[in-house]
Structure formats: C-alpha cells, structure tokens
C-alpha cells in the first residue's frame with residue numbers, strides 16, 4: 380500500500396477507482412484544495428516500449444483535452460504520444476451513402492486525438508503523485524461502507540478505516556460501489572462484440588478516422604500513430620470469436636475486404652481482443668454521501684467514441700459542483716449539492732446513450748427500406764454544411780452546457 384502523503388485517515392472525499400475518470404476527479408478536487416483519498420485495486424502501467432501500441436485507445440475530444448490541459452496532465456500525455464485526426468469519413472455498406480467531416484470547415488486544427496488509455500492514466504497518475512493533498516491506497520479495495528449523518532466510513536480489505544464527507548464511485552461499468560449502494564442499472568444488450576487490434580495499412584490513414592457501417596455492425600479505423608490504425612470492429616458475438624481465433628493473415632485479408640480496401644491491404648495486425656457490447660445506465664447517479672461518475676454511471680456503444688468523453692464531462696461538472704458548494708459553505712455530501720450534479724449530467728448521458736442505440740439499430744442491418752433511408756440521410760447531411768458543422772461541434776464537446784474545466788483557461 381502506498382501512503383506517501385497525508386498521515387490521517389479522514390479525507391474530504393474518497394474516490395474508488397483511479398482509471399481515466401477517477402484519476403481526473405482526484406486531480407481536480409485536490410487542486411481545488413480538498414483532501415482526497417484514492418482507492419485503486421491495480422497499480423497502473425507506467426512505462427512501455429514507445430513502438431508498442433495497446434489495443435485500448437480512445438478518441439479524445441476537445442472538451443476532454445481542455446480538462447486534461449487544465450489538470451496539467453496534457454503535456455505528459457503528449458510526451459507519451461498522441462495522434463490527431465483532422466477528418467472523418469463515414470460510409471454505408473453499398474458505398475451509396477458517404478459523409479466527410481473536415482475540421483478545417485469549422486476553423487479547428489483537428490477533430491480530436493486518438494490516445495492509448497494507459498497513456499492518459501499514466502499522465503494523470505503522475506499528476507496525482509505530485510499533489511500533496513492526495514493519498515493513494517493502491518492494490519486494495521473496499522470491504523464495507525457505512526453512510527452516516529456526518530460522514531461515510533470506508534473499511535478497506537486490509538482492515539484500515541477511512542472517513543470522508545463524500546464517496547465518489549469511479550470503479551467502472553461493473554461498479555461494486557454502485558451495487559453495494561443498491562442502485563439499479565438498466566442494461567441493453569447489443570448482441571455484438573467489439574474486436575480491437577492495432578493494424579498497419581498499405582495506404583496512409585491521412586489523419587482521418589474511417590467508419591464503415593456493415594450489416595453486422597460498424598468497423599472503425601482510428602489513426603493511432605503515423606503508420607498504424609487502431610480498429611474497433613463491432614460485429615455479432617459468433618463472428619467476433621472467429622475473428623479472434625483465425626490466423627493473422629486470414630484476419631488481415633478479411634479486414635481489408637470489410638473496409639472495402641479504403642486503406643489498401645492490411646499488412647500487419649497485433650494480437651486481438653474482444654469486448655461484449657452492452658449499454659448500461661444507473662437509475663440514479665447519487666446515493667447517501669455517494670456520487671457515481673464515468674462508466675460506473677453509464678456505459679455506451681463505442682461507435683461514436685464518446686464513452687470516456689462523457690465520463691470526463693461528469694468529472695468536470697462534479698468538481699465544479701463541489702467547488703461551488705465549498706465556496707458557499709454547503710456540505711459537499713448533501714443531497715441538494717449532489718442533485719445539482721445529477722441533474723446536469725444524466726440527461727446528456729442518457730441522450731447520447733439512446734442515440735448510439737438508435738444509430739446502431741438503424742445501420743446494423745440489411746433491410747432495403749432502411750438502407751435507402753440511411754443512405755439518403757448520409758448524403759443529405761454531407762451536402763448540408765450547417766448540419767455537418769453542428770455535428771462536428773457537438774462531437775468536439777464544446778457545445779451546450781460546458782463545465783468550467785472543459786473550457787480554455789482564461
């Protein structure tokens with residue numbers, strides 16, 4: 380166990396789970412002057428060979444980038460490696476509907492960056508370890524919590540007792556904290572799995588994210604280095620098993636065919652992994668001295684690369700709400716304070732989740748009527764610049780009620 384900083388077991392806030400979202404919340408709250416305890420089951424990976432690219436990557440939008448900049452984690456991320464993408468091409472199976480997004484059309488340098496998840500975690504941990512008012516409890520987890528009128532007490536596996544005014548659950552989509560609090564989860568099974576790999580293509584990716592909608596699900600090529608793409612191939616569970624088990628040559632050939640060779644032959648593939656696809660939404664984001672953030676609150680289909688971007692918005696808003704409450708001398712674990720967080724985030728997350736379900740249903744099939752409708756939709760959108768620009772700004776995460784920490788520092 381690592382207890383490098385504070386020596387007492389009383390914190391303002393305890394965060395369970397220090398993946399991308401939990402670590403961001405910890406950095407933001409500590410910078411706002413709170414004493415933060417962080418409980419994480421696993422030590423993160425801190426170093427790896429520069430040329431080795433992990434299959435778990437995320438498309439990070441401008442709002443999330445801004446948050447990471449404001450938390451001083453962005454330089455550490457850039458140092459470890461990021462790949463901007465400036466354009467996006469989306470097309471349908473029969474090559475009849477096509478849409479092209481270009482960041483230049485809205486005066487932006489790029490539409491976002493593709494970054495390995497472990498890069499973001501490592502840079503945020505570097506920050507956490509440099510901030511005096513964060514105490515890390517690693518390689519352990521929570522045995523028991525008891526919420527009282529003044530605080531919440533947490534017993535660790537080791538038997539150690541901690542106390543805080545508020546517990547934040549950032550422990551991912553199978554959140555134990557959410558389950559322990561008895562919060563129900565609505566689950567939608569896509570009956571799909573996402574096969575992920577890092578591949579090298581014969582043609583350059585042109586700093587473009589490519590997405591092909593196949594009847595079995597979307598296939599994305601995300602540029603992840605100057606010569607490689609990370610692929611996310613959402614398909615039926617049975618097909619995914621076949622794609623994982625086949626040899627590399629067979630997989631590369633199938634992948635080239637499935638992408639209609641838009642990037643030419645696939646010359647190399649890394650080992651592959653598959654994730655079953657479900658979306659989940661917690662019935663409530665708050666409980667007694669408890670708030671859920673990130674995948675602990677909501678998990679969505681990866682087709683638009685928005686999952687952790689929503690989680691980072693949760694993080695930024697929760698930090699803002701807690702900071703404001705402290706300035707007004709309001710108890711940070713109280714229901715009215717936590718309700719402000721839930722009210723601001725639940726609608727946005729639910730809308731995105733439902734949109735992903737509808738898009739997936741609309742595109743992942745071969746029904747002739749729907750095929751014509753979606754091709755018409757893609758073509759019309761492509762020709763109507765204001766609609767395209769609106770979608771790009773939405774995807775950048777700079778529209779709507781943007782939390783302070785997701786905006787440029789003044």
Ligand SMILES: Cc1cc2nc3c(=O)[nH]c(=O)nc-3n(C[C@H](O)[C@H](O)[C@H](O)COP(=O)(O)OP(=O)(O)OC[C@H]3O[C@@H](n4cnc5c(N)ncnc54)[C@H](O)[C@@H]3O)c2cc1C
Nearest residue numbers: 396398399400420437438550551673674684685686687688
């Ligand atoms: C194939 C695929 C592609 C994706 N692509 C994108 C993309 O392009 N863009 C995007 O925005 N999102 C994407 N996502 C979604 C994104 O990966 C998730 O939204 C994100 O990882 C959630 O982060 P989190 O910190 O909330 O949870 P997690 O990453 O799950 O982190 C949870 C942390 O809590 C710890 N933990 C868990 N339980 C306990 C416990 N009991 N005690 C202590 N610690 C615990 C874990 O060790 C972990 O460190 C994708 C997802 C998939 C499956």
